[in-house]
Amino acid sequence: MNEAVVLTPERILEATEDVLRRFGLAKATVVDVARALDVSHGSVYRHFPSKASLRDAVAKRWLDRANEPLCKIAQASGPAPERLEKWLRSMFAIKQKKVCDDPEMFATYLALAQGAREVVKAYKDKQVDLIAKILADGVGQGTFQIDDVKASARAVFDATCRYHHPAHAEEWSESECPVRIDALIGLLLKGLGAPRKH
Amino acid sequence: MNEAVVLTPERILEATEDVLRRFGLAKATVVDVARALDVSHGSVYRHFPSKASLRDAVAKRWLDRANEPLCKIAQASGPAPERLEKWLRSMFAIKQKKVCDDPEMFATYLALAQGAREVVKAYKDKQVDLIAKILADGVGQGTFQIDDVKASARAVFDATCRYHHPAHAEEWSESECPVRIDALIGLLLKGLGAPRKH
DNA sequence: TGAATAACAGATATTGAAATCTGTCAGCGC
């Protein structure tokens, strides 16, 4: 009965992800999670005040993991336009990969995210901050001409929403997508005041 | 029994819209439509081969009606940048108005549209064509600098998706929306090569 | 003493039988 192992929030989150993977969001219950850990479901409530808070924590873990590579790009050095393009393409690629690799799990996390608005908002705000970081670098380098960095970062985030917001995930596999992404990124870079080489 | 009035597709569509308004998409049945027209439901099937085709026709009517004012703007004359801005803002306003005025009916039509992919695709393509028309005018006027008008039109459409795609309708009422729309439109106009008169 | 439990109430989900709906078609009546 796992008597040597203490029950931690971390282990509960791990088990919850397993249960979600196996049963999906609709079928996953706190009782399932407890069963997977071989404890009573009451014990789970000692570490998370509600099922909703447990779901929020899982969502946060997932989003934070997905954000890691983007943080690295934003904090790197180099010409801002290239870095912004790389950042955007990475973001699209990360999402696209998640859908392709395991559409079912993606759907599960998507549904999960819909109930964790606060967490999602923080995640989006962080992404806008990362874009703003790159834009600010570009202004410093003279490659971007921007009045309001924060507002422009938000505009870039909004403008690319078709290729990162999960509501549009179904359309990411269309064949014209890459060409359209190229056109969009080109338009945005030009709008930020970065002359396109070639 | 309405003996003087012939049963036409038009009358059926009218009745279907009424039924949808009253019962919503989930509850609306062909039997309801027939009852509203005081005919047997078999008669409806004389004019529409299936419930799906009836729904498609209703969706098309609705979308076409919504598109009318935008066609006018695209076909008007005047400086392209101003016209594009007006076109985009009108598009946002039309959608936003629909959500505000009757959120329930909007949800109904949204669900309806999800099942009428062909119709929706045609509608979107038409909107991209309208944008392309304005862009081409701008190129002729020297106010836009664009390599590929068609691709740029699509990029503008994609970039503004957050403010016209119904998947984002819930966010349209947020207080920062207007300011974010301003930033987005500014960025796009700059990207199209139109110098902003501040 | 403090982490875990087991029993519990109210809320939510499942299930299968009954009702309704979709789509078809032979026939009625204008």
Place this chain on the structure above:
DNA sequence: GCGCTGACAGATTTCAATATCTGTTATTCA
């Protein structure tokens, strides 16, 4: 004859009884 009807089969939906789940708490046990 032509447009409509009404009855029908199979698919889908409803509904209410039944089971399960969430969140709480008094109790156990180490």
